[in-house]
Amino acid sequence: MKPMIRIIDGISDSPIDREMTDTEAIKYAADQTASIVSELANKTAAELVATKRQIVLDKLGLTQDEAQALLG
Numbered sequence: 001m002k003p004m005i006r007i008i009d010g011i012s013d014s015p016i017d018r019e020m021t022d023t024e025a026i027k028y029a030a031d032q033t034a035s036i037v038s039e040l041a042n043k044t045a046a047e048l049v050a051t052k053r054q055i056v057l058d059k060l061g062l063t064q065d066e067a068q069a070l071l072g
Helices: 022-060 064-071
Strands: 004-008 015-019
Antiparallel strands (some): 004 015
């Protein structure tokens, strides 16, 4: 079963519910996949930044709180 889509009739303002067409379903799946990939990429990038920050703090012998106090 394909996902449902709701269209609002512009004349009567009544909703029309129907299954997505094959093209709409493929686009929907692609958009969902792209969203998940983007979310994972952002999470990975944030984790990489945090890891790099911790490596620098470790090399300097500082805690997160000490670095925050120094940098304001």
